[in-house]
Every structure is written in C-alpha cells, then in structure tokens.
Amino acid sequence: MSRVELTVNGRSVAREVEDRTLLVHFLRDHIGLTGTHVGCDTSQCGACVVHLDGRAVKSCTVLAAQASGGEVVTIEGLAAGEDLHPVQAAFREHHGLQCGYCTPGMIMSAVDMIRRYDGQLDEKTVRHELEGNICRCTGYHNIVKAILAAAGTMRQEDMRAAAE
Amino acid sequence: MYQTTYHRPTSLAEAARLFSEAGDAAYVSGGHTLIPAMKLRLSAAANLIDLRHVGELKGISVTADEVAIGAGMTHAEVAGAAEVKGAIPALAGLAGSIGDAQVRHLGTIGGSVANNDPAADYPSAVLALAGTVETDRRAIAADDYFVGLYETALEEGEIVTRVRFRVPEAAGYAKFRNPASRYPMAGVFVARHGDGSVRVAVTGAGNSGVFRAAEMERALAADFSADALKGIALDPADMMGDIHGSAEYRAHLVTVMARRAVQNLGQALAFV
Numbered sequence: 001m002s003r004v005e006l007t008v009n010g011r012s013v014a015r016e017v018e019d020r021t022l023l024v025h026f027l028r029d030h031i032g033l034t035g036t037h038v039g040c041d042t043s044q045c046g047a048c049v050v051h052l053d054g055r056a057v058k059s060c061t062v063l064a065a066q067a068s069g070g071e072v073v074t075i076e077g078l079a080a081g082e083d084l085h086p087v088q089a090a091f092r093e094h095h096g097l098q099c100g101y102c103t104p105g106m107i108m109s110a111v112d113m114i115r116r117y118d119g120q121l122d123e124k125t126v127r128h129e130l131e132g133n134i135c136r137c138t139g140y141h142n143i144v145k146a147i148l149a150a151a152g153t154m155r156q157e158d159m160r161a162a163a164e
Numbered sequence: 165m166y167q168t169t170y171h172r173p174t175s176l177a178e179a180a181r182l183f184s185e186a187g188d189a190a191y192v193s194g195g196h197t198l199i200p201a202m203k204l205r206l207s208a209a210a211n212l213i214d215l216r217h218v219g220e221l222k223g224i225s226v227t228a229d230e231v232a233i234g235a236g237m238t239h240a241e242v243a244g245a246a247e248v249k250g251a252i253p254a255l256a257g258l259a260g261s262i263g264d265a266q267v268r269h270l271g272t273i274g275g276s277v278a279n280n281d282p283a284a285d286y287p288s289a290v291l292a293l294a295g296t297v298e299t300d301r302r303a304i305a306a307d308d309y310f311v312g313l314y315e316t317a318l319e320e321g322e323i324v325t326r327v328r329f330r331v332p333e334a335a336g337y338a339k340f341r342n343p344a345s346r347y348p349m350a351g352v353f354v355a356r357h358g359d360g361s362v363r364v365a366v367t368g369a370g371n372s373g374v375f376r377a378a379e380m381e382r383a384l385a386a387d388f389s390a391d392a393l394k395g396i397a398l399d400p401a402d403m404m405g406d407i408h409g410s411a412e413y414r415a416h417l418v419t420v421m422a423r424r425a426v427q428n429l430g431q432a433l434a435f436v
C-alpha cells in the first residue's frame with residue numbers, strides 16, 4: 001500500500017491505496033470524481049485525460065503513486081460554480097457532444113491545447129492535436145468548431161484582462 | 165494489473181541500489197510502454213523503480229558537434245527545445261511526431277531507447293545520427309546498442325542516462341503510420357555527416373528491429389538526392405510481414421519514405 005497525496009481541483013486529498021492503483025481509479029473510486037472516464041485498455045482513446053502538474057495526461061496510464069505529490073485538475077475542476085469554463089460552454093453551444101462519453105477528456109485536452117498554443121489555433125492544428133482523443137459519435141466537426149470558438153473567447157478574455 | 169510495489173529514488177545511485185536489492189524489479193520512466201503492458205498482464209514486475217524524480221536524467225546540452233539529451237526528457241520537452249530545433253530540426257520534429265500530445269507529455273527518450281520497440285521512432289535517429297547511448301556504467305555506440313526486437317546491449321539493472329547525437333550537415337525523417345496503432349510501418353531517418361558519410365536507418369519495417377540500409381547509404385554518399393534511391397529495393401526476406409502489411413509492401417514503403425526524407429531535409433514528416 002502507498003499513501004497517495006494529491007491536490008485535486010485545488011483541494012488536498014490523501015488516501016492509502018494499493019501501489020497498482022491507476023490515477024483514473026484513484027479519482028473515480030477513491031475520491032468519487034467520476035467525470036473522468038475509461039474508454040479503452042490501450043491508452044489510445046483519451047476519455048481519461050486530466051491535467052497533472054499543468055499538462056494533459058492519460059490518467060489510465062499513470063499510477064496514483066507516480067502522481068503523488070502533484071496537482072491534478074479534472075473536468076469537475078473547470079467550472080467556477082454555475083459558470084461553465086469557456087471550453088465547456090463552447091461544447092454546449094456548438095453541439096460538440098452526443099453521448100458525452102469522450103467529452104470530459106476532449107475538454108481537458110482542448111484546455112491544454114489552447115494553453116500550449118496561446119489560443120492561436122486553426123482547424124488543421126486542432127484536428128492534429130486531437131490525435132489522442134477518440135469520439136465514437138460526433139464525427140469531430142463540432143468538437144473542432146467548439147475548440148476554435150473557445151480559443152477565440154479565451155483570447156478575448158485574456159486581452160480584456162490585460163487591458164484592465 | 166498484478167500487485168507491485170512502488171519506489172521513488174531521487175538519485176541514480178539510489179535507483180541502482182533499489183533495483184539490485186529488489187530482485188524482481190523494473191524501472192519506470194514515462195510509463196507509457198510499461199504501464200499499458202502491466203495493465204494487460206504482459207509484464208509484471210514486483211517492484212517499480214520510478215526514474216522520474218532522478219534529477220541526473222534531466223537536461224539537454226548542445227555543442228557544435230553534438231546534441232546530448234538526458235534520458236528523462238519527455239518527447240514534448242525534446243520537441244519544444246529551441247536548441248534541439250536549431251541543431252537537428254528533424255530530431256525535434258521526430259520527437260513531436262511520437263504518439264499523441266498526452267503520450268508526449270510523459271513518454272521519455274530513455275524509455276523509448278531502452279525498450280527498443282521495432283516500430284519506435286527514436287531508434288532510427290540514434291542510429292542515423294551515429295548516436296551514443298550513455299548508461300550509469302558505460303557509453304555504447306548506436307551500432308552496438310540495438311540488438312534485435314525489444315533487445316539492446318543493456319545489462320540487467322543498467323540505466324540509460326543520456327543519449328548523444330552527432331550533429332549532421334543535413335537530416336530528414338519520413339514515416340508512414342499504421343492507421344490503427346499510429347506507430348510507423350516504415351520510418352526512415354537519413355543523415356549526411358560532415359565527413360561525407362551518409363547514414364540511413366529504418367524503423368518499423370525490419371524483421372529484427374531498427375537497421376541501417378547499406379545500399380541506400382552508398383547510393384546517397386555518391387549522389388545525395390532522392391533520385392539516387394530510384395530502383396533500390398530492399399529484400400522482403402528481411403522485412404516484417406503481418407496483417408497490417410506484407411513484407412513486400414513494407415520493403416516498398418521504405419524506399420518511398422527514404423526518398424521523402426531526402427526531399428524534405430530539416431523536417432520530420434508523417435504520412436497517413
């Protein structure tokens with residue numbers, strides 16, 4: 001057993017878990033955050049993407065013990081109360097989801113992507129960057145639209161914040 | 165996944181000591197080869213020794229002749245390093261073409277080179293750039309390092325610490341991806357060095373792992389152009405053949421990718 005200590009969505013959590021516990025199972029089964037999904041056993045689908053120490057990772061391919069001491073942000077940590085994060089709002093606005101299974105991972109990857117490119121995204125880059133996220137439903141068109149729209153909103157918000 | 169015990173050393177010496185004391189142990193770096201294998205119970209180490217917190221494995225240094233990359237550097241770190249992009253742009257491009265963004269955030273050069281997957285990208289660059297694999301025990305020339313499928317010259321418990329690459333005059337990488345796994349079905353790294361020699365290394369296609377294509381090297385040393393490769397066909401008997409593509413198909417792909425690498429120097433291109 002290992003004592004795993006993490007900051008999850010800004011809150012400190014600590015649990016004694018088996019060393020083989022995957023981060024995704026730690027989040028879902030031990031602290032009850034079931035927004036992060038498991039969609040494959042080959043590390044390919046991206047339904048499990050969370051941010052670990054500021055970078056998008058597949059939480060099905062990291063042990064909780066490896067992550068211990070770090071900071072994790074999950075889909076539950078994005079909204080500010082009732083106010084959706086701009087990427088969440090854009091997925092709703094642009095119909096970026098159907099069944100919703102892939103959506104938490106898509107959104108966490110999108111937030112990471114927008115940050116890495118400083119909001120300077122085009123359609124080709126978004127499609128390329130979505131290599132690690134698979135959606136069985138949407139055909140990607142509206143996911144790509146939503147990410148581009150959110151990147152635009154976030155750039156404007158940044159510019160407004162900088163001007164103030 | 166079977167039960168395992170996790171260890172977190174903070175120095176090379178501590179990591180090596182934990183390994184030798186543990187008996188049944190495996191190092192884990194990015195974990196993006198090992199953890200999937202453990203999940204499928206294809207691999208089952210009783211002890212996992214995490215190298216991610218060993219500071220000695222971090223860092224990149226570049227001189228006029230050489231790029232040296234710490235084994236713990238992630239694919240994303242290598243792809244984004246201005247000094248690597250400046251010295252060997254095809255190498256930075258190769259790192260940025262591995263897997264997907266999330267894989268690149270954790271997967272490391274040390275793990276890739278230690279694992280020597282016959283379809284991994286990095287081994288082709290190590291071989292074509294006359295690389296040297298440094299370990300906690302010695303330095304191994306690339307030509308002696310890659311032994312076969314998932315097989316290297318590493319001994320039990322030996323830790324890859326750095327990978328050094330010779331800075332070429334010009335280099336390019338082109339790969340054709342398997343549409344399902346996204347690993348290369350044929351990836352060719354071509355490098356022309358200052359002494360006039362040319363090295364061509366092929367990954368994904370060979371039936372005993374990464375290899376140098378001698379006939380292509382001779383042709384390109386005489387005439388460094390894509391046309392020099394016209395008509396060179398590798399022997400399908402040396403190629404992998406499986407449900408994804410026959411040996412003949414892979415042999416053909418190698419020549420096509422080699423030509424594209426020469427036509428696009430300074431880049432790493434992925435097709436499909």
Ligand SMILES: Cc1cc2nc3c(=O)[nH]c(=O)nc-3n(C[C@H](O)[C@H](O)[C@H](O)COP(=O)(O)OP(=O)(O)OC[C@H]3O[C@@H](n4cnc5c(N)ncnc54)[C@H](O)[C@@H]3O)c2cc1C
Pocket residue numbers: 042043044190191192193194195196197198199200215235261262263264267270271272273274275276278279283284285286322323324325346347348
């Ligand atoms: C979805 C997916 C797609 C991928 N696509 C590609 C691809 O297109 N091309 C490609 O090349 N790779 C691909 N990979 C593999 C990825 O690049 C791995 O990260 C890499 O091959 C292994 O690096 P790692 O740090 O994750 O190693 P780990 O998984 O931590 O370790 C791999 C092996 O090396 C050993 N090891 C690790 N570090 C050291 C060290 N410093 N010294 C000695 N032994 C060590 C371990 O014991 C283990 O046996 C993909 C992986 C995934 C999950």
Ligand code: FES
Pocket residue numbers: 037038039040041042043044045046047048049058059060061
């Ligand atoms: S569940 Fe993690 S990649 Fe599919």
Ligand code: FES
Pocket residue numbers: 096097098099100101102103134135136137138
């Ligand atoms: S919305 Fe159903 S899998 Fe993407």
